[in-house]
Amino acid sequence: MEIVILPTAADVARTAADAIEQQVRSGPSVLGLATGSTPLGTYQELIERHRSGGLSFATSQAFLLDEYLGLASTHPQSYHSVIRGEFTDSVDFGADAVHGLDGTAKDPASEALRYEASIEAAGGVDVQILGIGTDGHIGFNEPMSSLASRTRIKTLTRQTRQDNARFFENPADVPDHVLTQGLGTIGEARHILLLAMGESKAEAIAAAVEGPVAAMCPASALQLHPHVTVLVDEAAASKLAHRDYYQDTFGRKPQWQGL
Template structure:
């Protein structure tokens, strides 16, 4: 893992956008896109660079991370709708290049298998963006998820439903079940960007980065990944014990070494 502690959310968004832009400008790229509030700054920065710098996604594909089970695709809080509203409809992805899990599939298990196969058929994810839940979940892989899991159905914890209730008219409207890429699926991405913002995420970041590898903190599975970049603001880094080391290694990063 490379842990980068930055002053604030704007600096995190700019650094994440730097990494994604570098990959997109190298040629056709496959991006893994997370929803939720954490990556919104990154998406806003990428949209700005598209409009002001000519950053093009015309040769890119994208796969969303998860979806509520049973929520209509056109629902404003379906992740299919959210990712298009917050990011992909504001840049120049080609028609059909943004792929989402079908939360209304008649056979969700078959849909999960189809989705993993479609990622593989696209050549795999080049850069996967991830947020982290207050309990350490990534995607909708809740605590005690298998570290080798594939895309599948999961039941949300009450904490996750509570965290997501702000996006719905009432907490009762938050679905109980989802389809999510599994931890094994996520770890097949060539480069993972884990973003943590704010003091509420500090304990989860510390457990993921410096804690033991354990299903209790699903994000700790990224310790097994050969190329994970963890981007955190100072508040999210407040529970880390080795911040000085992370800051030192980042300041001494060779100019020729990419993220």
């Protein structure tokens, strides 16, 4: 796990976009896309690079992390709709190249198995973008999720529903349940980019990076992954005990090594 502390949220977005661009330019790629406010700056960077720098996603595929159970793909807050509006409709993914879970599936358990199989059939995820919740969740793997979990139904905590209420006109409309990739599923991505900005994420980042590997902080499972890059701004890094070490080692890292 490499912790990269950057001055601002804009620097986090640019650095994440650099890693994704490098992957996409290397050949056909499979990207794991997160929604929420955290990756928006990264998506805007990639859109600009597509428009002005010729970055093409035409040979890439993408898989979403999760979906609200009960929301049709046409609902404005379904993650199918959100990712189209925030990113994929503004670049050149193929018509059938962006994959998501079906929140209206009559058999959600079978839908979860189908999604797992589709990721495997695509060859697995090359780069997975992640945000982190204030309670340490990634995807919708809430505290006490199994560290080996696969794609499945989860019940949202009250805190997560409150955090997501800002996206809905009526906070009562936030669904209670979701389909989400599990921690075990996420952990099969070859490179994971965990992004966090702002003081509100500082405690979660410290627990994920420097705390024990424990189900109470689902993001701590990433400590077991061989290639995780944690990109944080100064505010999100404010509670890290070893920030001087992280800054020193990253500052002396060979340039050829990349992220």
